[in-house]
Amino acid sequence: MFTPSRPDRVNDPVVKRVQVLRTVVGLVAVTWVSLSYGLAADADAVVDDRFDQIRTTLIVLGVTCPIALAAFIAAARPPNRRLFLRRVGKPAGALLALVVALAVPRLITGLGYVDENTNWTASGGRVALLFALGAFLLWLAPFVLYGIAQALVHVFRAADLHETVPPLLATLLVWELALFDVFRGAYDGVPVGVRAAFILGAPLTVTAVAMWELRRLRTRHGLTLRAALLR
Template structure:
């Protein structure tokens, strides 16, 4: 559901290793900063901070994704415009699946089916509902976590549209999140120089990796943005 599946897609394992290495180094650095400067008191606080960042990223990505892909398709000339439009169906489906997955638990509680005052032993029907919801959540939780991880790694499988879309979209996304962090005062309490280093560290490194990936696509595989758009 969340990984690219286009048969003729170029999948460069070297690029994937560099992306994973950058992500791990960034996570270690942020964890060190949160603990060193007392922003997070323990591992649970670090996890809460990272989940908050992931939630922000997903929201920004959900808004940016359709606009960026639409601009990419509109910039392409026929017949590639129609081709990319067909290919965009699966990435859009991945986005919709993740939104539905994250919305279902809130929908269940919001409609009043499950509340803090629910008496599960009041009737046999509620017991059946308890087991049904439990089984559903046992499947939904790992599906949602896996979907979040894969969506961030594969940028909602936009490589199915074209190989150049993920690095371009990732660069746009990470700069948007950096601006959001700057305006909301992320890492408040950390010295200004360190805070700027961490706010700008992610977009600068992601941009560097994206430019390197685009160059590698051009030099190793003959894939360019200009050729994709038939410009």
Template sequence: MTFGRLFNPFAVGSAVFTPSRPERVHDAAVKKVQIWRTVVGLVAVTWMLFSYGLAKDPNGVLDDRFAQIRTTLITLAVTFPIAVTVFIAAARPPNRRLYLRRAAKPAGALLTLAITLAAPRLATGLGYVTEDTDWTASPWRLVLLFAIGAFSLWYIPFGLYGIVQSLVHVFRTADLHDTVPPLLATLLVWEVAVFDVFQGAYGGVPFVVRLGFILGAPLSVTAVAMWELRRLRTRHGLTVRGALGR
């Protein structure tokens, strides 16, 4: 990456959060299905918010959705090392050593996003920046305010782009093997559905509709994942058993 591209948060985000293994499969049909699933999901959620009055409190809606995203990322952060460790341990040599080397980039993407999301809270928690900070107390504080504002123009797009890419590419686990993202996505989405049940997500929505939204995501993701695994097997000769060398 050139020095000039470092000023582009999307270029840096793409380099950090997008799979880069040259021999991975590029399947346009899989990408189209994932895009349509995302669009349908957004339309469904928007319809639910406005139909059942959940959009009357925009701040509450945003808090709920960011809380759900945070739960998803935390779940993935915990699930990721366990699932990857199990996958590598199940593989036979020499695949085991190969996947262990490949795990560096997905782990780096996970660590980068964790630091990105934790940095603002860490800064406020350490007392460097608070709501009562007097930015006019000294010229240096004005310089700091300007620096924070300028950096935010890069930092915020990078963080948001990182969240989207991390969820779409499941922390670039295609760099391990093409069969890992659909497997890990299926595991993750069912875990999040269980959390939604216990946390009472979509409160105020009729039970049948609520059940549809809680189960809709895991069922649709599972269906897409199974279709993707089948397509990898039939079109590209890639299977989970082959990835494990069994």
């Protein structure tokens, strides 16, 4: 549901390893700063902060992704524009699937059928509903968690549109998040130099990896943004 599946898509394992390494180094560095400068009381607080960041990332990505994909398709010339319009269904489906999966629990409680005052033993039907909801949530929880991870890694299957889109979209996203960090005062209380390094660290490294990925696509696979747009 959340991983690209276009048969002729270029999949470079070297790029994937570099992306994973960058992510691991970034997480270790952020954890060290959070604990060293008292931004988080313990490891649990660091995890909570990362989950808050993931939620913000998903919101920003959910807004940015459709706009960026629409702009990419609009910028392409025929016949590639028609080709990309046919391909955009899978990225759009991945975004819709995650939105629906995240909304389902709130819909269940919001409809008034289930709340803290529900008497589950009032009837056999409610007992059956309890088991059905329990089984559904047992399936939904790992689906959502794994889907979030895959959606962030693969930028909502943007590679199904074209291989050059994920690095460009990831770069746009990470600079947007850096602006959020500036406005919300992230890492407040640490030395100015350290704060600047960590606010700029993610966008600069993601941009560097993205530019390197685009270069590999051009030199090793003959794929460029200009060729994709027929410009």
